[in-house]
Amino acid sequence: MSKNRKPAGGRVARDFDPARGGSGGRRGPGRTGASSQKSGSQKAGSRSPKHRGYRPEDAESTKAPRWSRDERVAKGRSPHRADRPGRDERPNRDDRAGRYDRPNRDDRANRDDRAGRYDRDERAPRRFDRDERAPRNEGRYSRDERSPRGERGHGRDERAPRRDRDERAPRRFERDERAPRRDRDERAPRRDRDERAPRRDREFDRPGFRDSGRRPSTFFPEQRHANEQRRTHEQPRTQRFEPGDDVVLDRLQAEAITADAVDGVGFADLGLGRNVVDALAGLGAATPFPIQAATIPVVLEGRDVLGRGRTGSGKTIAFGAPTVERLMQDWAATGKAGGKRQVGRKPRALILAPTRELALQIDRTVQPIAQSVGLFTTQIYGGVPQGRQVGALQRGVDIVIGTPGRIEDLIEQGRLDLSEIRITVLDEADHMCDLGFLEPVQRILRRTAEGSQKLLFSATLDTGVAALVDEFLVDPAVHEVAGEDQASSTIEHRVFVIDNRDKRDIVASLADRNGKTLIFSRTRAFAEELALHLEDAGVFAVALHGDLNQAKRTRNLQQLTSGRVDVLVATDVAARGIHVDDIDLVIQADAPDEYKTYLHRSGRTGRAGREGRVVTLTTRHRQRRLSELLGRAEIEVEFEDVRLGDEVLSNL
DNA sequence: AAAAAAC
Numbered sequence: 313m314s315k316n317r318k319p320a321g322g323r324v325a326r327d328f329d330p331a332r333g334g335s336g337g338r339r340g341p342g343r344t345g346a347s348s349q350k351s352g353s354q355k356a357g358s359r360s361p362k363h364r365g366y367r368p369e370d371a372e373s374t375k376a377p378r379w380s381r382d383e384r385v386a387k388g389r390s391p392h393r394a395d396r397p398g399r400d401e402r403p404n405r406d407d408r409a410g411r412y413d414r415p416n417r418d419d420r421a422n423r424d425d426r427a428g429r430y431d432r433d434e435r436a437p438r439r440f441d442r443d444e445r446a447p448r449n450e451g452r453y454s455r456d457e458r459s460p461r462g463e464r465g466h467g468r469d470e471r472a473p474r475r476d477r478d479e480r481a482p483r484r485f486e487r488d489e490r491a492p493r494r495d496r497d498e499r500a501p502r503r504d505r506d507e508r509a510p511r512r513d514r515e516f517d518r519p520g521f522r523d524s525g526r527r528p529s530t531f532f533p534e535q536r537h538a539n540e541q542r543r544t545h546e547q548p549r550t551q552r553f554e555p556g557d558d559v560v561l562d563r564l565q566a567e568a569i570t571a572d573a574v575d576g577v578g579f580a581d582l583g584l585g586r587n588v589v590d591a592l593a594g595l596g597a598a599t600p601f602p603i604q605a606a607t608i609p610v611v612l613e614g615r616d617v618l619g620r621g622r623t624g625s626g627k628t629i630a631f632g633a634p635t636v637e638r639l640m641q642d643w644a645a646t647g648k649a650g651g652k653r654q655v656g657r658k659p660r661a662l663i664l665a666p667t668r669e670l671a672l673q674i675d676r677t678v679q680p681i682a683q684s685v686g687l688f689t690t691q692i693y694g695g696v697p698q699g700r701q702v703g704a705l706q707r708g709v710d711i712v713i714g715t716p717g718r719i720e721d722l723i724e725q726g727r728l729d730l731s732e733i734r735i736t737v738l739d740e741a742d743h744m745c746d747l748g749f750l751e752p753v754q755r756i757l758r759r760t761a762e763g764s765q766k767l768l769f770s771a772t773l774d775t776g777v778a779a780l781v782d783e784f785l786v787d788p789a790v791h792e793v794a795g796e797d798q799a800s801s802t803i804e805h806r807v808f809v810i811d812n813r814d815k816r817d818i819v820a821s822l823a824d825r826n827g828k829t830l831i832f833s834r835t836r837a838f839a840e841e842l843a844l845h846l847e848d849a850g851v852f853a854v855a856l857h858g859d860l861n862q863a864k865r866t867r868n869l870q871q872l873t874s875g876r877v878d879v880l881v882a883t884d885v886a887a888r889g890i891h892v893d894d895i896d897l898v899i900q901a902d903a904p905d906e907y908k909t910y911l912h913r914s915g916r917t918g919r920a921g922r923e924g925r926v927v928t929l930t931t932r933h934r935q936r937r938l939s940e941l942l943g944r945a946e947i948e949v950e951f952e953d954v955r956l957g958d959e960v961l962s963n964l
Numbered sequence: 965a966a967a968a969a970a971c
Binding site: 666667668693694695698715716717718719720721722724743746748749752834835836857858883884885887905 | 965966967968
């Protein structure tokens with residue numbers, strides 16, 4: 313009855329890297345109400361004692377819907393739609409029905425009325441509750457999400473609070489997402505010994521920076537040429553961005569490292585200092601993965617690097633650790649003391665990611681590494697008040713991690729100066745070169761120090777990045793891991809050919825299981841709809857897509873990470889980079905249009921060598937298109953005709 | 965055509 317309960321045993325150790333958020337505090341046993349909630353919070357608590365720690369008490373006093381939700385799940389509830397369990401689960405929505413006619417403005421007004429304007433400290437937590445979990449609020453959000461005026465509603469929801477929160481809200485977010493940061497913030501800003509002279513740029517000049525010819529460039533001009541002549545397996549194409557145009561670009565010629573080449577090699581052997589090595593160990597990374605072994609020394613040399621390692625192969629540390637090490641060495645070389653915050657110090661490294669969640673996740677990995685040598689990081693991304701971000705920048709930050717929009721925004725506001733950026737990392741670099749991302753990224757890169765080091769990483773790095781490489785990189789070293797073909801993958805792929813009208817029920821049937829399941833939808837609307845449908849079918853699920861406000865996005869992802877919920881329905885916002893431990897099934901409710909998307913979505917499972925399964929749903933008349941896509945992805949799958957009620961759906 | 969990314 314109660315679906316998606318966790319197996320009592322809890323899960324196996326999660327080592328591996330990025331999502332600190334993912335690993336730390338998963339509690340094993342089923343969630344049975346407040347107490348388990350609390351332990352669930354520990355993980356979050358470790359990151360933000362305040363936020364999670366508060367939860368239980370607050371929850372009880374305010375009767376947060378979640379608790380009752382969980383209790384219900386624990387008790388098992390009727391899976392029948394007629395019983396509207398989903399409604400029960402989300403009491404807010406219905407309870408708040410009366411509120412439905414109330415304009416948002418009222419909510420807003422309320423908020424203001426309620427929150428003592430002056431007492432920030434008290435207010436923040438309170439507000440937080442309201443925003444993220446109080447019934448009232450949840451109701452409001454829900455309403456927005458479902459109502460036709462949702463779009464406007466969201467905008468209002470996000471914007472309204474922001475206005476008056478600007479000065480204090482930032483902190484809240486911090487608490488929510490990462491504790492360490494707070495410490496940093498609390499460290500008193502040190503004396504301003506800032507002496508970042510332009511000189512430093514030169515001092516930082518990378519040895520070997522100019523010695524091109526070390527390796528024939530894989531890019532110019534042939535690559536540019538290749539870029540313009542994107543080709544498919546079937547036929548050459550000359551037009552870019554044709555709708556539905558999914559093409560395979562040339563793979564980069566790369567130096568390949570073999571897995572056994574890293575046997576017995578430690579991070580210290582790669583040139584990382586002791587503090588960094590210790591920090592990595594603290595993150596669960598005891599010894600380097602191949603892509604890390606391949607790229608870390610080269611990054612430390614100061615070269616531009618293109619790194620290609622399949623999903624879940626440890627790319628974050630591959631660029632994060634050497635970036636920190638380099639900044640630290642630079643610092644030491646210029647006689648600066650580490651560990652002291654210098655007001656107004658400009659950032660020296662920039663890490664760009666395509667989504668906020670990914671930026672956050674990268675920071676969770678990089679921040680502890682940076683902290684180990686006294687460097688500060690900050691996240692700069694949209695959807696949250698900028699006040700805290702700006703505050704951090706003013707206090708001095710060494711590494712900025714964020715998404716393009718807000719970064720450009722702050723640059724234009726004159727609050728972020730990239731002129732001293734010596735290392736820029738583009739995670740999911742090929743995606744950052746897609747339409748819509750490329751130009752902002754280019755503008756941002758142009759703001760960084762001339763000739764500064766650039767690192768481009770992606771599981772699907774191809775010549776699509778030529779636009780950036782041509783302009784910004786010098787004689788890049790290209791590295792990949794040998795033998796990373798699908799045959800060696802730990803992911804099992806299946807394709808079910810279904811009747812479109814059964815899709816939602818089939819998804820529900822597949823998702824009704826033990827273990828974490830990530831479901832992809834092509835549109836936000838369908839993701840939302842599916843999540844609701846799943847709940848109606850008795851499968852506890854949350855959604856993640858761009859129509860949600862950031863608080864909800866963060867929270868819903870966190871719910872999957874923490875194991876509070878086992879099913880997440882997402883758009884492609886979650887396709888790339890997001891690491892959640894132990895997702896053992898990925899369902900593509902809508903097949904992707906691009907083979908790269910297929911690879912990235914699939915890559916949310918089977919991470920760090922674990923087993924994973926991917927089920928892609930398609931319809932009869934889309935079979936061919938999907939099979940071509942799979943061909944480009946070099947994945948061989950037998951298509952299976954599946955009907956609702958088939959055993960394969962329940963016994964996957 | 966959709967998704968993401970600023971306010």
